[in-house]
Amino acid sequence: MTKQGVVVPAPAEAAVAVPPSSAPLLPYPPPRAAMRKKCLQMGPGVGGWVESMRASSPTHARAAAALAAGADEDRRAAWMVEHPSALSKFDQVVAASKGKQIVVFLDYDGTLSPIVDDPDAAYMSDTMRRAVRSVAKHFPTAIVSGRCRDKVFEFVKLAELYYAGSHGMDIKGPAKGSRHTRAAKGVLFQPASQFLPMIEQVHESLVEKTRSIPGAKVENNKFCVSVHFRCVDEKSWSALAETVKSVLKEYPKLKLTQGRMVFEVRPIIKWDKGKALEFLLESLGFADCADVLPVYIGDDRTDEDAFKVLRRRGQGVGILVSKHPKDTSASYSLQEPAEVMEFLLRLVEWERLSKARPKW
């Protein structure tokens, strides 16, 4: 690794299952569900990948739910006890922030924008943008996304936020200062910069090799590459998995993880959304600080790295956006982006009111 901006060597990340911690992280958290790491490394054969692709498909989730409607209801109710709605438990969530600075971390796809077939058309609504802008007026706020940083900025269009693109491998401070953040125009951290030429290469190769698979879409996210299969016929999934696997054989310094109907090709450095969260807290002056409450909202497997960091620090609120029960290290849940917006607006309103309240 070169010295500039790079502090992380590139050892292979072990695909070990993380044992669930039984220790409570917040004074109030609901018990944590057992966590199973679902990161796909080079290990599983194509069969395992296809099984995992199926598991991430909403059609399959619905079919499974229809088959076991009763059992599913029970499962969901039990899951909601462990991961209650951050809206219905709003008072509990904000009670944890007493005397602390809230810092807000937001994933983009599936959290601020609804999931759509075309990744280039995953627009955020103006009302959501207004909600995020209001949040940023009151709290330091960061967008943490798997997307290329420039691309996610094009969608969000708010200069007062921190942005961590490429799953946290490309971090930039706000171009415009706010009451909570001073403008920190430059790039703050790019731990995978030496992988840029390799990512370019693998992107080209994946585009070329998947061309014959209808619906496959390869997206260059600068320090990582996404291979989408949302629009690929299920009959071609194993061909796609086989193709991706064969391309990656040539790149032992890259690893494969899976998101929502997408393969994510990433450098094997030990850097993820969780590390980005810690880096940003440090940049904001909250390293090893008890007076901060990070609130992280995300919907994807890659957001689990951030939820785990909050668990480990025993500090903060992890909120998973999901309609269905999922293994997660988050403490709370919200069903969809519309609920995320409601939560953000309530947070702003609560902050306004608490400032207006006399301090006895």
Ligand SMILES: O=P(O)(O)OC[C@H]1O[C@H](O[C@H]2O[C@H](CO)[C@@H](O)[C@H](O)[C@H]2O)[C@H](O)[C@@H](O)[C@@H]1O
């Ligand atoms: O970390 P995120 O901001 O959630 O980014 C993760 C991936 O999001 C995008 O893909 C997902 O959203 C698309 C648009 O709704 C959808 O078509 C796709 O199936 C989802 O996986 C983005 O296109 C990827 O590059 C990101 O890695």
